[in-house]
Amino acid sequence: MTTTATAPAGWRSGLRDTLPLLGGYLPVAISFGVIASRAGFSPLEVGLISALIYAGASQFLFVGMAAAGAPLWLTVVMTLVINLRHLAYAPNLAEWLPRSRSWPWLMHGLTDQVFALAHARLPQLESERRLGWFAAASLLAWLVWIGGSLLGALAGEWLTARWPLLDRVMPFALPALFLVLVAPRFTSLRWSAALTVSTVAGLVLTLTGPADFAIVLAAACGMLCFYLLPAVSGRYS
Amino acid sequence: MSSALWLGVIAAALGTWLLRALPLLWMQRRLRRSPHRTGALPQWLAALGPMMIAAVLGVSLVPSEQSVTGWLATLAGSAITLALWWRLRSLGWPVVAGVAVFGVVVIILS
Known part of the structure; x- marks a missing residue:
């Protein structure tokens, strides 16, 4: 090719x-x-x-x-x-x-x-x-x-x-890099909502809760949102 | 460092590597058995990957210095990073610009 x-x-x-x-x-x-x-x-x-x-x-x-x-x-x-x-x-x-x-x-x-x-x-x-x-x-x-x-x-x-x-x-290079890696995944309402929940939960849990487990807990919040919301656009990936 | 602690380091290293490598072997076996390679990944696992990345983003957005300066710099750096990504759809320059703006805000407000 x-x-x-x-x-x-x-x-x-x-x-x-x-x-x-x-x-x-x-x-x-x-x-x-x-x-x-x-x-x-x-x-x-x-x-x-x-x-x-x-x-x-x-x-x-x-x-x-x-x-x-x-x-x-x-x-x-x-x-x-x-x-x-x-x-x-x-x-x-x-x-x-x-x-x-x-x-x-x-x-x-x-x-x-x-x-x-x-x-x-x-x-x-x-x-x-x-x-x-x-x-x-x-x-x-x-x-x-x-x-x-x-x-x-x-x-x-x-x-x-x-x-x-x-x-x-x-150290700001890390969140900046993650921003450009996450941004292309906002492809539908369902994905956008779930990814936003996961991001915000990660931020809030780091500020207030057990920082060591913030990633897993925040991802779980995002997953919960993903499955609670109907697949509005019908687009999964 | 005592030999017991070295054993601990080796156990933690081996365990971490297994946590990373064993799921790959499991998934590769699933892919070999699946006639359609793209359908082999369970839907929940396909969603979990991006959620993990978004969670790591949220964790890393918390500035090491939690002050008005730190938060404003994070906000400005993030906005520029996203704006440049929207325009260029590339990886490198948005990150460089984001870090530069973050630094400028820190210098101005400090």
Whole structure:
């Protein structure tokens, strides 16, 4: 196909598409490095935790509970409970993944952000470019997460003191990215209402309730709205 | 870090990876059995994915600094991001513009 011949390689598209995500990743990773370092973890340990667990919110919880002396089994269980939402991610992508034995291993990189990006981009790519796209996007995000954590552990306090504005401004890249990923899904009254409920619930629950479970609870509110509303436009996807 | 804590890290890492990878294997098996690949994903699961993304959006919209400046900057940044997305229908520039406007509002109001 001519479009395939002229289109950039999958991995190159993956790297380019991931760039907006990194503006949000880096400050959070640096924050994790700072907090884990304060909790008594060495830079090597911080880097390894980020490389192995690779799940933002649950990493914060893990080092917090470990530092507070919580029972190890409870620390692990709570880490996994927070990550239960990831169960829904891979099945939503499976339809777009060409055959390869690499996919189960690549799922290590399936974070909230990479899922949102892949859910929007994979359907737009030719089948033969998808493996390269996902491998490059998830690998870049993973390396930046590890690098940011190390940076935070080694020099986070100095960095945030020297450029406090950067620390305040860069995290907005994440909501901005999610906005452009969610916006195209407002395709009908039913979808618009359910997505709005999910977004507003996420915001309100973070402000008022259990922030660690806000994503799951907010998605449940959105699902409830989705099934309570009749399919007015008759358009599902 | 004690060896017990390392075991905890490995258990959490393995568990997180399984939470991400096992549903893929389950879904791939369903797809292989389904004559129409697009109909294999249960409707509730197809709806859950976008709901999760919207929920993560809501969570991330809360500014780290919850002040009038933080909220106004979030509002302005979001408006510009959406307006530019509406015009360009692309990923990169709306995000860059949103972050820039967010930063300008923070500087002006601080």
